[in-house]
Amino acid sequence: MQIKWGQILIDTLRGKNLVLFRLAKLYINYKKSIKHIKDFAAYKVIFKLDDLVNCNEAVLELDRYIKREDLKVCWGIIGNSLESADNNYLNFIKENNNKNYQFFNHGYNHLEGPEYEFCGKSVEEQIDTISKTQKIVYDKTGITLRAFGAPCNRIDDNTTAALETFKDIKYWFYGKNNYSGISFLPYTRAEKTVGNPDFEFLIENLSDSDKNMKILILQFHPYHWDFEQKINFHLIIKFLKKLGCEFIFPDEAVQQDIYK
Numbered sequence: 001m002q003i004k005w006g007q008i009l010i011d012t013l014r015g016k017n018l019v020l021f022r023l024a025k026l027y028i029n030y031k032k033s034i035k036h037i038k039d040f041a042a043y044k045v046i047f048k049l050d051d052l053v054n055c056n057e058a059v060l061e062l063d064r065y066i067k068r069e070d071l072k073v074c075w076g077i078i079g080n081s082l083e084s085a086d087n088n089y090l091n092f093i094k095e096n097n098n099k100n101y102q103f104f105n106h107g108y109n110h111l112e113g114p115e116y117e118f119c120g121k122s123v124e125e126q127i128d129t130i131s132k133t134q135k136i137v138y139d140k141t142g143i144t145l146r147a148f149g150a151p152c153n154r155i156d157d158n159t160t161a162a163l164e165t166f167k168d169i170k171y172w173f174y175g176k177n178n179y180s181g182i183s184f185l186p187y188t189r190a191e192k193t194v195g196n197p198d199f200e201f202l203i204e205n206l207s208d209s210d211k212n213m214k215i216l217i218l219q220f221h222p223y224h225w226d227f228e229q230k231i232n233f234h235l236i237i238k239f240l241k242k243l244g245c246e247f248i249f250p251d252e253a254v255q256q257d258i259y260k
């Protein structure tokens with residue numbers, strides 16, 4: 001990932017930001033965490049990335065990183081982004097599915113409140129919006145999405161009833177426990193706030209978590225990461241690799257019986 005170190009140095013010297021100081025602290029905390037590596041486990045990790053809507057330079061930059069680090073990533077497509085998708089975007093989905101990525105249904109129009117796409121809607125409306133994304137992705141790429149994660153994770157009991165009608169969808173990220181498929185729950189978090197990956201926050205969460213925890217379902221929103229957020233993400237990956245973590249897709253979690 002590209003970091004403009006010269007500009008960061010100039011800005012820091014001019015007092016415009018304190019990013020170098022924050023990065024120095026982050027680096028020290030990373031080194032400290034490495035020393036305590038025995039306090040953590042070699043978790044299985046599912047990455048849940050949200051909000052794929054195109055194949056712009058930010059996506060391509062992250063894609064290069066994901067491939068270089070050989071990660072497996074579930075990435076949520078917002079259905080209406082395919083209405084006017086160019087070939088680059090469609091090919092990105094087609095060529096990468098089941099390689100470094102498995103794409104999932106992340107709603108159709110991604111309403112973010114006060115009205116939400118799922119929470120507060122009838123079962124029929126929720127079935128309709130899930131169908132629209134399933135259909136447009138299949139029609140344009142030939143891929144049947146097998147997992148779902150609601151925009152903003154805003155769901156209600158009608159979402160469970162709606163999802164139950166989709167036999168192709170087997171997995172629900174951050175779903176409800178009463179779902180007859182498999183819900184992958186947020187056992188721990190790496191984003192301090194939405195869109196803000198935070199290495200130190202993840203370490204705190206892991207330190208406080210159940211020592212028998214085997215799987216992490218880590219959510220990220222990579223679209224607008226600045227350099228500091230990219231470095232946090234990179235340190236998270238570096239740390240997970242040091243722990244000996246394995247990056248997996250949902251099917252593998254089920255095969256290994258470690259989804260709870």
Ligand SMILES: [Zn+2]
Pocket residue numbers: 050051106110150151152
């Ligand atoms: Zn989203």
